[in-house]
Amino acid sequence: MTHKYDFLIIGSGIAGMSYALKVAKHGKVAIIAKTTLEDANTYYAQGGIASVTNPWDNFEKHITDTLDAGAGLCDVSVVERVVQEAPAQINELISWGVNFDKDEKGNFDLHREGGHSEFRILHYKDSTGAEIQTSLIETIRNHPNIDVYDNHFTIEILTQHHLGQVVTRHTPGIECYGAYILDLQTREVLTFLSRITMMATGGIGCIYQTTTNPLVATGDGIAMVARAKGEIKGMEFVQFHPTALYHPGVRPSFLITEAMRGYGGVLKTKDGKEFMQKYDERLSLAPRDIVARAIDTEMKNRGDDHVFLDVTHKDAEETKKHFPTIYEKCLTYGIDITKEMIPVAPAAHYLCGGIFVSIDGETSINRLYANGECACTGLHGANRLASNSLIEAVVFADSAAKHSVPLFKKFSFQEDIPDWNAEGTTSTEEMVLITQSYKEVGQIMSSYVG
Template identity: 65%
Template sequence: MRKKVDFLVIGSGIAGLSFALKVADFGKVLVISKTKINETNTAYAQGGIASVMYEPDNFDKHINDTMVAGDFLSNPDAVKMVVENGPEQIKQLIEWGTEFDKKDKSHYDLHKEGGHSEFRILHHLDNTGFEIQRALIEKAKQHENIELSENLYAVDIITQHHLGEITYRWRSDVECYGAYVLNEETQKVDTILAKITMMATGGIGNIYQTTTNPTIATGDGIAMVYRAKGIIENMEFVQFHPTSLYNPKERPSFLITEAMRGYGALLRRRDGALFMEKYDERGCLAPRDIVARAIDNEMKNTGDEFVYLDVTHKNAEETRNHFPTIYNKCLELGVDITKDMIPVVPAAHYLCGGIKVDLTGRSSIINLYAAGECSSTGLHGANRLASNSLLEGIVYADKASKDAIEKIQDIKFNTKIPSWNDEGTSHNEEMVLITQTNKEVEQILSNYVGIVRSNLRLKRALDRLELIYRETESLFDDSIVTQELCELRNKINVGYLIIRMAMKRKESKGLHYTLDQNKLRTKL
């Protein structure tokens, strides 16, 4: 099947849907989701969305907090733009139907999280992302120019490469003409031609064994753009959330929001001892990279499989009211958080790098934009400040929409695009090849490219992954396309990028922490 749309949006989280809503008055929009429209990284975001709302907070404070958390690797222009556009975009979310918790009729109830100097986190109980996702979906369904399509998996974006031209990463004239998309119902690869394509595919968490990300987060957008010779950057900066619920049988890991530490929860070893003060003067409210490394070090030193998050000293009724989702989830496992400490472990949570974009969301490929976690905007630098991600997604979607609207009338469809070619391929009967290789990839990344790294670990990871890459590419060339095979291929691409960029960075910076720096051995 061939289809033409003005705007193709790959991904249905806050970045994808807000972009769709803002361009829908200027052309036909198709939003595709690899599973269900509401199954996104956005929907799993518990804590909230950061924005300057009231005094004594101000833009300079938010900018400084972001720069400090990012280990001063953030792009100051991107930080300033996101922070200063925050209140306007929050207002837009509210106008679209998002309901944030209020302290009274005229003031929102703001949380404070690690790395923030003021209370500036808007939230909806402890399931803010779910509330934002709900409001955006309802609003998108009301627009006649927006088509929401589920169970459509983007295999590759279409460029000159598919016309027989050779493209290079340094070329500045590579263009995007849409995408080849696998239809789960027909099991055929459709051709979707688009004047503008927005990549909003979310994160990469499932390349690791333990992650807070939904199973859909396999780095698809980043891998597609990399194969299309787009520029990818800062992949070494993978953020591990310090506190996911320890439950080895469950995937994804259930997130215990950072807002709980802002509320007053304390981190303790299994013997009950507090430990964060010896790592950072901010204690339990230190930025995520510091807290995750501290927990990782304590677990390695003690041999324990988890540490505790203790909120038992807080008012029980207030705790239940603030964190009903977490309370009920833990209760299912026999843990009453008002009386019992919560067992927690770090888990892969967020990627600070990705598809390189400018301040308008443009990637290095013409007519291809990226927003949300799959993009590298420069906001996060070497480490993301808590609750800045949802804000980044909607601000960059806004900037990209304005840029795309200006361009759309001057773009023509490329009608020379061939249909997907699967000649000579056959159904893969050896599903075990995919499932087993998936486990190997996750083990390699978790064991060698996790919270703490070294040159030796990275070299070993690269050697192992290169063998798997050759085997998987051979399997892909001979097989009829399936989502499972494509996801595996993408996870390998993303793993390779993380390893290579980690090997190039000869310093410990933010989330990239290497044992080969003597100064860091003494710190831990």
Template identity: 55%
Template sequence: MYTDFLVIGSGIAGLTYALKIARHFPQRQVTVLTKTREDETNTKYAQGGVAVVNDLEHDSFERHIEDTLIAGDGLCNEEIVKIVVREGPERVNEIMAWGARFDRDALGEFSRGREGGHSRHRVLHHKDSTGREMERALLEAVHQQPNIQLLSHCFVVDLITQHHLGYLVTKSTPDITCFGVYVLNLHTQQIEKLLAPITLLATGGCGRVYRTTTNPPIATGDGVAMVYRAKGRIENMEFIQFHPTALYQPGKSSTFLISEAVRGEGAILRNHAGEAFMERYDARKELAPRDIVARAIDNEMKRTGTEFVYLDCTTIPEDRFRSHFPNIYKKCRELNIDVRHDWIPVAPAAHYSCGGIKTDAWGRTSIRRLYACGECASTGLHGANRLASNSLLEAMVFAHRCYLDSVELIQQPFQLPNVPDWDAAGTTAPKEMILITQSLKELQQVMSDYVGIVRSNTRLQRAMRRLDLLFEETEELYESTVLSPQLCELRNMITVAYLIVKCAMFRKESRGLHFNTDYPEKSNIIQNIVL
């Protein structure tokens, strides 16, 4: 198969790019691959909203830039922050023109929320399901574009580079080039090659490497793992953001998110003694950045020997809570939690990866003809900690910048090589699926116990030893059995877990989302960890 532009991932980043490219080149083919349903993305589960400065009377670009830099704890690329904040309003206007709706008040003005780390009310939202609304609008626009082919249930196995042509490719190879991908077509159970002169990775996050996460099951870090295997550059993977307030439900791996916007409306965090504890940790209390709030909750839980704390929403009028957070209200009612009187049990859960595939200001990776944007990319915006609701904005801004650069790149002469078919000779059907499922449980247990909110050198070393064994066992399976999505995802998650641990071991300080008890202070040396 051949396509002019190949997009891997159908969230806000991938669909925005695909739509712009398709409209610019109506005679060229754009193919979007997604490994399950077309709407099953991290975007769909984004509750809070999109942070944007589009009310210069009460806000400013400078304030948003400053808030982002403060949250990023010294590691943000200031030029990238300025680009995203200043280009953001135009991108938000575009998605509204494509049909996305944001809440407005009785006078027709935007109803702006405020979340942790923001100095102003600047978060546009659609109730408590903003991502779902943006995904809906984009999918409707994409389906109206005749030159976009959206293929669901297609699992990308690997990027095709010179390695597959028989050449030795290392990190120091200067001209690694992406020619497309090998993809497992789940409809035919065959591995096919899909060639393209330009490929965009928009594969989302990696929250599933942890036992408890707000992410859907598809968030297995596939893009990051594929780029690392292809000898591309990966950056700052130690910075995993744990959302402070995920609904506590024992035994649940996918947790329901209690949006940060609830705290923005006045909800208070309390421990089991009923004490409002955040004032002991930060003057901003419940509206401190997520790294601070998550560590505070983690400390309270360890101090009191409990598995959760409470979010007291009784200060928010019921009609306002029900109007602003209908899905959260419904979920609480299903669990017999009456927000008028009852406190919501919450605990931190893995939520967002601030590092990822290293890119430049145009979304270009270290591999030629390969772009990356969205959560799988490390653009320099988030630094050591993401400011709430900056991710949807970043995805739209960088999808646009990838599009602009692709328009220039596609004009350059390029000849795709003769790529060999996938070789599955000598492999057999897996005899025991438990080999995969048990390894996944072990992986998630190791990462949650040793590489969570608080780390230490000993914990990281233990994690690395266990990951080495899981890697060896999984590679043996990969070489000897017919591929399945479950095996490929496990392999990718082990790679991502290794990158998280390796970056954490290299960082000899505590900064942002990375806290190591052996190095509790910040270093005077500000550096990105690049693998």
């Protein structure tokens, strides 16, 4: 079966859905979700979204903080664009129904996180990602120009290779015509033809043994583009979040937001001693890469499997108010964070590299764009500044929409693409073999690639 759409969006997080809402005014849109729209990394983002919104802050400070965190490898022009366009995109999120916490005066209740010199993190309690995801889903589901395909797994993107041509990394003018997509319920492989395709499949966290990412974060989009001979960049830059809740056997690891350290949480060893003064003058508010390495060093030197994050010195009711989700989650493991320190350890969290894109979100393959964690925009360099990912997604969704909308009608559907050829495919009789290989990859990645 063949479907035709002006815009084909592979992925269901903020990167894909915000792009969908921007282009749906101009053409027919399909969103492909591996499981459901709710099951995306966006949903699990606790801390918030970074933007200059208060009079004490300014663009230059946010730019400097981002460049410092990125270890000199950020694209300065991209950093400037994202920071400067962030406030307008915050307003658009609000217009789509997203709520952010405000103080008694009606101003945004801003948090400060590691690596930030000012309070600039907009949030909704400690479940900002869930608020954004839920609001966008409601708007998406009610949009007449957007069709959602839940439980559909994208196998590969379509290029000249599927027309029988030889395509290499040196082939000029590679084009994307859509994708082969598996309906996980009927087991039928469908052909989706499109004028424009947006890859927004998220990161690679689940190829690691320990990760904060949901189980869908397996790097599918990056692999598809690599197989199609697209340019991939910066895959060595995998960020480990320093404070995932330590509870062996639980996957994914529950994230203890950066905002908790901004709130006043202090990192300590098992004997209750602070240690960040040995590594950075910003102490527990240093950027993620510094804190993660410091924790890892302490764990290795002491032979411990975790450290602690302590907020017991803070007002108990304020802690519950600011971090209700974390408070309730920790209680399920028998930890009252107002009275006991939280056991934490680093976990694979965010890919700073990915599918290389221009400042307009274009990949090296014509008619193919990429956004979100699967894309390497140049914003993050070697290390992402806390809460810069969500704002990157909406700014680049806007850039990609402005670039692709004037172009899409110039492209026609490639009617010569053949139906999926199932010849040579097999069904595995013993899934345990795949499970075992999957676990082995996770162990190798966690031990030697991070």
